[in-house]
Amino acid sequence: xxxxxxxxxxxxxxxxxxxxxxxxxxxxxxxxxxxxxxxxxxxxxxxxxxxxxxxxxxxxxxxxxxxxxxxxxxxxxxxxxxxxxxxxxxxxxxxxxxxxxxxxxxxxxxxxxxxxxxxxxxxxxxxxxxxxxxxxxxxxxxxxxxxxxxxxxxxxxxxxxxxxxxxxxxxxxxxxxxxxxxxxxxxxxxxxxxxxxxxxxxxxxxxxxxxxxxxxxxx
Amino acid sequence: xxxxxxxxxxxxxxxxxxxxxxxxxxxxxxxxxxxxxxxxxxxxxxxxxxxxxxxxxxxxxxxxxxxxxxxxxxxxxxxxxxxxxxxxxxxxxxxxxxxxxxxxxxxxxxxxxxxxxxxxxxxxxxxxxxxxxxxxxxxxxxxxxxxxxxxxxxxxxxxxxxxxxxxxxxxxxxxxxxxxxxxxxxxxxxxxxxxxxxxxxxxxxxxxxxxxxxxxxxxxxxxxxxxxxxxxxxxxxxxxxxxxxxxxxxxxxxxxxxxxxxxxxxxxxxxxxxxxxxxxxxxxxxxxxxxxxxxxxxxxxxxxxxxxxxxxxxxxxxxxxxxxxxxxxxxxxxxxxxxxxxxxxxxxxxxxxxxxxxxxxxxxxxxxxxxxxxxxxxxxxxxxxxxxxxxxxxxxxxxxxxxxxxxxxxxxxxxxxxxxxxxxxxxxxxxxxxxxxxxxxxxxxxxxxxxxxxxxxxxxxxxxxxxxxxxxxxxxxxxxxxxxxxxxxxxxxxxxxxxxxxxxxxxxxxxxxxxxxxxxxxxxxxxxxxxxxxxxxxxxxxxxxxxxxxxxxxxxxxxxxxxxxxxxxxxxxxxxxxxxxxxxxxxxxxxxxxxxxxxxxxxxxxxxxxxxxxxxxxxxxxxxxxxxxxxxxxxxxxxxxxxxxxxxxxxxxxxxxxxxxxxxxxxxxxxxxxxxxxxxxxxxxx
Numbered sequence: 001x002x003x004x005x006x007x008x009x010x011x012x013x014x015x016x017x018x019x020x021x022x023x024x025x026x027x028x029x030x031x032x033x034x035x036x037x038x039x040x041x042x043x044x045x046x047x048x049x050x051x052x053x054x055x056x057x058x059x060x061x062x063x064x065x066x067x068x069x070x071x072x073x074x075x076x077x078x079x080x081x082x083x084x085x086x087x088x089x090x091x092x093x094x095x096x097x098x099x100x101x102x103x104x105x106x107x108x109x110x111x112x113x114x115x116x117x118x119x120x121x122x123x124x125x126x127x128x129x130x131x132x133x134x135x136x137x138x139x140x141x142x143x144x145x146x147x148x149x150x151x152x153x154x155x156x157x158x159x160x161x162x163x164x165x166x167x168x169x170x171x172x173x174x175x176x177x178x179x180x181x182x183x184x185x186x187x188x189x190x191x192x193x194x195x196x197x198x199x200x201x202x203x204x205x206x207x208x209x210x211x212x213x214x215x216x217x218x219x
Numbered sequence: 220x221x222x223x224x225x226x227x228x229x230x231x232x233x234x235x236x237x238x239x240x241x242x243x244x245x246x247x248x249x250x251x252x253x254x255x256x257x258x259x260x261x262x263x264x265x266x267x268x269x270x271x272x273x274x275x276x277x278x279x280x281x282x283x284x285x286x287x288x289x290x291x292x293x294x295x296x297x298x299x300x301x302x303x304x305x306x307x308x309x310x311x312x313x314x315x316x317x318x319x320x321x322x323x324x325x326x327x328x329x330x331x332x333x334x335x336x337x338x339x340x341x342x343x344x345x346x347x348x349x350x351x352x353x354x355x356x357x358x359x360x361x362x363x364x365x366x367x368x369x370x371x372x373x374x375x376x377x378x379x380x381x382x383x384x385x386x387x388x389x390x391x392x393x394x395x396x397x398x399x400x401x402x403x404x405x406x407x408x409x410x411x412x413x414x415x416x417x418x419x420x421x422x423x424x425x426x427x428x429x430x431x432x433x434x435x436x437x438x439x440x441x442x443x444x445x446x447x448x449x450x451x452x453x454x455x456x457x458x459x460x461x462x463x464x465x466x467x468x469x470x471x472x473x474x475x476x477x478x479x480x481x482x483x484x485x486x487x488x489x490x491x492x493x494x495x496x497x498x499x500x501x502x503x504x505x506x507x508x509x510x511x512x513x514x515x516x517x518x519x520x521x522x523x524x525x526x527x528x529x530x531x532x533x534x535x536x537x538x539x540x541x542x543x544x545x546x547x548x549x550x551x552x553x554x555x556x557x558x559x560x561x562x563x564x565x566x567x568x569x570x571x572x573x574x575x576x577x578x579x580x581x582x583x584x585x586x587x588x589x590x591x592x593x594x595x596x597x598x599x600x601x602x603x604x605x606x607x608x609x610x611x612x613x614x615x616x617x618x619x620x621x622x623x624x625x626x627x628x629x630x631x632x633x634x635x636x637x638x639x640x641x642x643x644x645x646x647x648x649x650x651x652x653x654x655x656x657x658x659x660x661x662x663x664x665x666x667x668x669x670x671x672x673x674x675x676x677x678x679x680x681x682x683x684x685x686x687x688x689x690x691x692x693x694x695x696x697x698x699x700x701x702x703x704x705x706x707x708x709x710x711x712x713x714x715x716x717x718x719x720x721x722x723x724x725x726x727x728x729x730x731x732x733x734x735x736x737x738x739x740x741x742x743x744x745x746x747x748x749x750x751x752x753x754x755x756x757x758x759x760x761x762x763x764x765x766x767x768x769x770x771x772x773x774x775x776x777x778x779x780x781x782x783x784x785x786x787x788x789x790x791x792x793x794x795x796x797x798x799x800x801x802x803x804x805x806x807x808x809x810x811x812x813x814x815x816x817x818x819x820x821x822x823x824x825x826x827x828x829x830x831x832x833x834x835x836x837x838x839x840x841x842x843x844x845x846x847x848x849x850x851x852x853x854x855x856x857x858x859x860x861x862x863x864x865x866x867x868x869x870x871x872x873x874x875x876x877x878x879x880x881x882x883x884x885x886x887x888x889x890x891x892x893x894x895x896x897x898x899x900x901x902x903x904x905x
Contacts, residue, residue, distance in 0.1 A: 173741040
């Protein structure tokens with residue numbers, strides 16, 4: 001025992017411990033990931049449509065400015081690319097005080113992610129009635145699951161199964177793509193976990209979700 | 220409800236004793252038993268009353284508070300035999316009446332006639348029996364050890380019946396509605412039945428299991444079963460038809476249209492606890508498919524299919540796809556097909572494994588609603604065998620498309636054995652004026668987790684003009700061709716081992732290290748290295764309506780990565796090669812377009828107005844580089860210039876230099892401009 005204790009306290013170990021702590025804490029930008037998740041979830045769920053409308057509007061506007069022929073608008077001279085991204089703007093707008101933290105933000109403005117978002121957004125209207133009836137719910141894995149088949153008329157069941165399968169394909173691809181777009185494919189599971197919480201937090205009342213014990217509860 | 224022999228005998232002995240002393244003037248006789256039991260029957264509070272009638276008959280009344288019978292507990296049992304008579308060892312009870320109540324089945328009542336002619340010889344006829352709102356009748360005959368039973372009932376409320384019969388578990392919870400009409404006829408000797416005939420008609424049946432994975436709603440069924448036992452083996456012949464309603468057995472949903480009921484017929488033998496042989500099983504779904512099967516199941520020591528074979532006939536699309544295939548394909552690339560045509564199939568199963576499989580196609584069309592692929596006029600067969608000689612089959616296709624590229628008529632010859640499948644001879648798939656010659660195609664690990672595809676192909680020259688026209692690209696001239704050796708598809712990743720050569724604009728574009736991950740998934744990811752060798756700029760610029768440039772263009776696009784067909788990363792360098800032997804000229808319009816692309820200013824001693832007089836300018840070199848990272852194109856040119864980089868380095872008179880100053884350009888904007896170039900009018904140089 002004594003030996004173990006000694007070795008545990010050895011300076012090399014402390015350095016290692018410190019280093020690993022630092023790595024873990026700084027490596028994954030949890031706050032930024034949560035902001036990103038919230039932005040996407042609100043956009044997809046269609047809640048606070050105004051917010052998303054403004055966010056969406058921002059990008060095309062920039063394009064038009066840049067298409068004026070002189071080209072000055074298109075250029076990003078002297079501005080770090082990261083700052084010009086759409087996310088930074090959104091995050092600033094949503095959480096002005098969080099500015100400094102989100103400098104090392106999570107990129108979510110890529111064509112692939114935008115594509116997934118719009119695919120999920122356009123599916124939301126078709127999923128909503130089944131969320132409301134309790135036929136489907138939000139899982140701990142940040143996915144959608146059929147939880148009460150009897151709430152779905154027989155003739156619609158395969159339609160719902162397909163909707164759920166497609167939604168989950170999009171969601172899985174989204175978590176993977178956010179991790180990959182930020183150069184850290186290994187973040188996928190942490191991003192998924194954050195999304196799982198945010199989906200539930202942002203879900204309207206009456207939606208069902210799985211709690212930490214895996215039981216279905218209603219918001 | 221039928222008393223067993225021992226109890227009956229006891230009762231009759233008692234009655235016999237009483238009549239023997241009836242010469243004595245007895246007006247009434249009563250007997251009370253607090254508690255008694257005969258075999259599995261227990262009786263509480265039995266009261267018997269006998270009253271002789273004038274004509275020598277006896278009136279019998281029996282009441283019991285509780286009768287515990289094997290089929291449940293009866294309460295308030297009242298049995299009346301108004302005219303019990305005995306003659307020549309024969310007891311009769313015409314016009315008998317029985318009433319009782321059952322906790323689940325409610326009030327039971329019925330009339331009966333009993334004729335007892337000594338041990339083992341009995342006839343009991345029940346009529347006007349009422350239970351659960353159903354009217355029924357029955358007849359029991361015992362004769363010298365043989366027995367027969369006939370029962371019929373109308374208006375049986377199934378939900379209450381299922382609950383009342385004390386199955387308690389699944390069935391009772393499952394049935395919530397429905398009425399049945401039943402007739403049953405059985406016979407046997409001793410305790411064993413010898414033959415059975417059942418006829419059931421069910422109307423408006425609603426049932427569902429707890430998880431709601433198996434549900435029926437408003438089902439109308441009719442079933443008929445005949446069975447006969449010989450030498451401990453039952454031979455059976457049954458038929459069940461569903462004539463109306465909806466049924467869901469995850470994931471298949473059936474809706475029975477009126478007049479087009481589903482039927483199942485079965486014939487076979489059953490050795491209880493040992494073996495079930497299905498000599499003929501026929502399922503018919505009108506206008507959709509029919510299945511004929513036979514098989515042998517071992518029931519002990521565990522349930523196992525020994526052998527089975529089945530033939531699917533008249534499978535007609537799209538109904539069969541919609542009902543039986545699509546629900547299983549949800550989440551795959553095949554879950555949104557538009558189909559037509561007919562299929563048939565056969566399977567053979569033995570020794571615990573699938574042995575043989577074949578599918579016949581007749582004028583089958585399948586088209587992805589998403590527009591990803593289509594195959595028209597498929598005809599022929601696909602066959603597979605587990606062992607022995609490889610199964611050969613042949614499949615023809617009239618046409619189709621893949622990613623928008625039309626495919627011509629083709630025929631493939633396939634051999635399949637065990638985990639392997641391959642082409643037995645090369646296949647040629649025409650694409651416009653060229654063709655994809657598939658020299659070999661192999662799949663291994665069929666039916667396992669480790670499925671691998673590999674193929675070698677040759678693309679014979681295809682006119683780019685047609686490809687570009689079809690795909691909606693700018694019209695290009697040239698030919699697309701290449702060796703496509705060693706293409707592998709493993710774990711949703713398609714890798715091309717060789718290089719794809721595109722002959723275009725009098726030069727060559729070589730695509731190497733091509734890799735496509737999740738080609739049918741949400742976000743297909745493509746990576747490749749592209750080299751460009753001496754494209755003729757004159758032809759290129761004419762095609763893209765860019766403004767005229769003469770010269771050659773070489774370079775590369777390295778480490779190209781596309782996600783969902785959008786570039787997210789590459790290192791591109793495209794410029795006139797140093798040893799370019801061709802004449803270098805650039806038109807005013809091309810200069811203007813290049814200027815816009817690079818946000819360059821025009822450097823040079825000459826003013827814009829003066830330059831307007833020149834149609835074209837000589838140049839030394841031109842080129843652009845772009846490193847795409849995080850949606851930003853980091854740009855460069857052929858050489859560094861004061862405060863920027865040369866996009867066009869002038870040479871000769873009049874001299875013109877195009878110098879780029881901006882190093883970072885938003886990729887989206889750049890693409891937008893490239894697209895706009897073709898639409899703009901004649902530019903003006905300021």
